[in-house]
Structure formats: C-alpha cells, structure tokens
Amino acid sequence: MAIDFTFSMKVFSSLFAIMNPIANIPVFLSLTEGMADGKKRAVAATTFIGVTIGCVISVTVGETILNVFGVSIEDFRLAGGLLVLLIALDMVHGSPSAQHTPQRREVGASGYDQDVAIFPLTTPLLVGPGTIATLVRALSVCQGDGNRQTSDGYDTGSNRGRNDGRKLDDNIQGFSSLARSVIDGSLNRYD
The missing domain is CATH 1.20.5 (Single alpha-helices involved in coiled-coils or other helix-helix interfaces)
Incomplete structure (x- = not known):
C-alpha cells in the first residue's frame, strides 16, 4: 500500500488551516493566564489528547453518526458556519459570546474555568464542524466512495x-x- 503524498499534504494543509494552531496560541494564553506553568502544560497535554481522540472518533464513526441523525456533510458545515456567524456578530457588537464565556457554575473556586482544555480549546476551536467534515470527507476519498467532487477537491461520499x-x-x-x-x-x- 503506497502513501499518496499529494493527498496527505492536501488533508494536512486543510486540517492545519481549519484548526489554525498558530492563531489559537493567544486564546490558549488568555485562557490559562495566571495558571502555574505545570498547570498550563497539563492543559496543553489534555488538549492534545482531546484533539487526538476527537479526530479518531470523527474518522472512524463520524459519517455513521451524521447518518444516524440524517445530517449530510453539507448540512453539518452550514450549521457550523451559522454558529461561527453568531459568534462573529457578538464580537462585532462588542458583547461577550455566550459560547466562549463560562457561566458562574462552570468556574471553579480559583476563579478559572477548570475545563478549558476540553471546552473551548479542544472543541469547538480545534475539533469543530470544519475539522470533522474534513476528516469525514477525507475518509470517503480514501475508501473511494461517491462520485461527486466539491470545489475543494474532496469527494462528498454520496451518490446523489x-x-x-x-x-x-x-x-x-x-x-x-x-x-x-x-x-x-x-x-x-x-x-
């Protein structure tokens, strides 16, 4: 079994652009501000493990989960885009987003959100709708399913x-x- 380096680079560059780890460094630093270095490393390690598990789940059962709920990849991407639009509109208005601001019950005794490694770092920032859709599509291309190509070159895995x-x-x-x-x-x- 030969490795298709062109396809591998396409998938890697797509995931890198969608996850955008460089742009998420300031988010990580702001969420872990005031934490000890050891705690920051623990949050980074937990985020890495969470992203790995999220990506493996997306590749292995992502399409099955979407099919169970009757959702296509296109619908999933559109819904994710709507969520991003709502967050962006909140940012334009200068009001804090309910999706990114922890509630009082979510904040621990130290005043910090205890689960920043999972939410919001792992999901939705790194493993969001775009990442999941990209992984599901890449798997369908590897399996040779479907006959339709989208504008970004990935097969949708559907026979529509x-x-x-x-x-x-x-x-x-x-x-x-x-x-x-x-x-x-x-x-x-x-x-």
Whole structure:
C-alpha cells in the first residue's frame, strides 16, 4: 500500500488551516493566564489528547453518526458556519459570546474555568464542524466512495443526483443573502 503524498499534504494543509494552531496560541494564553506553568502544560497535554481522540472518533464513526441523525456533510458545515456567524456578530457588537464565556457554575473556586482544555480549546476551536467534515470527507476519498467532487477537491461520499448540487448552491446563496441582511441591519443600528 503506497502513501499518496499529494493527498496527505492536501488533508494536512486543510486540517492545519481549519484548526489554525498558530492563531489559537493567544486564546490558549488568555485562557490559562495566571495558571502555574505545570498547570498550563497539563492543559496543553489534555488538549492534545482531546484533539487526538476527537479526530479518531470523527474518522472512524463520524459519517455513521451524521447518518444516524440524517445530517449530510453539507448540512453539518452550514450549521457550523451559522454558529461561527453568531459568534462573529457578538464580537462585532462588542458583547461577550455566550459560547466562549463560562457561566458562574462552570468556574471553579480559583476563579478559572477548570475545563478549558476540553471546552473551548479542544472543541469547538480545534475539533469543530470544519475539522470533522474534513476528516469525514477525507475518509470517503480514501475508501473511494461517491462520485461527486466539491470545489475543494474532496469527494462528498454520496451518490446523489445533479439537482442536489443546485439545491446546495441555492441554500448557500440564500444563506449569504440572509447573512448580508443581518450584518447590514446590525451595522445600520450603529449609524
């Protein structure tokens, strides 16, 4: 069994761009601010283990889990994009995101979130919808399933008709229009 280095580099570069570990260094530093060096190393090790487990689960049973719930890869990516949009809108407005701000019951006696290694570092920052979708698609390409290529070169692993591609394009265009109107409406409030 020969290793396809071109495909391996495509998957690695996709995962590196989606996980973006360099940009997450400031997030890690801000979440572990005030912790002892040993505790920071423990958080980093727990995050590494969590990311590894999350990626292995995504590759091995990710498509099965999505199929059980009747969710396609495209639907999963769209839902993840909506979550990112909501977080971005909160950031534009200057209000803290409920997804990234721990509740009082989640903060330990020391005043720090005790589970920053799992949430938000492991998931959703490093192993989020983009990472899971990329891993599931890469596995479908390795297995040779499906007959449709997406714009980024990955096979979707589905045997759908041509109309599904048009439906997805229509959904994406509708989502883009909705996002533009929400952003325009949000920005008009501050004029």
